[in-house]
Amino acid sequence: MSKEQEFSKLVKDNQGLIIKVSRLYTNSLEDEQDLFQEIVLQLWRSYDSFKGQSKISTWMYRVALNTAITLFRKKTKSPQTDELMDFHHSNFMDxxxxxxxxxxxxxxxxxxxxxxxRAIVMMYLDDLPYRDIAENLGITEVNARVKMNRLKKTLKHLMEKHA
Structure with a gap:
């Protein structure tokens, strides 16, 4: 199997991870698709540097999150499209x-x-162990657990508030 075929299979097998990151760091379908493509590009650029010292999903999360956060910071403030997204979801959802x-x-x-x-919650929802979450974010495992416990309370409050 060629390097390109191996990489394509890797992306195909893990596209859900890339989609989740793209969805959480964008406000429109177009931005989500652009971020997805940018993450795949960054994964390709760093593919040769992956040494296998961590799980492939840990490496992919790290690249995807770094790409999303970097683009999020660079992006100039654009008009919010949350209302449009809510309209879209409400009209097509049963x-x-x-x-x-x-x-x-x-x-x-x-x-x-x-x-x-956001990254902590996403990885937690993907059932990543706290050790992997901590490694991806450069924090201790204990810190990842504490942050997630606090985030559970925050999310519960926000969901009740916005329900």
């Missing part, structure tokens, strides 16, 4: 689908969090 409504609300409130906290 009214009886409570689970989808909860997922949409969760994305909405997670987007209100600062960058690092």
């Amino acid at each position: 009214d009886d689908d409570e689970k989808q409504a909860q997922v949409s609300l969760l994305y909405k409130v997670v987007k209100m969090l600062p960058n690092v906290e």
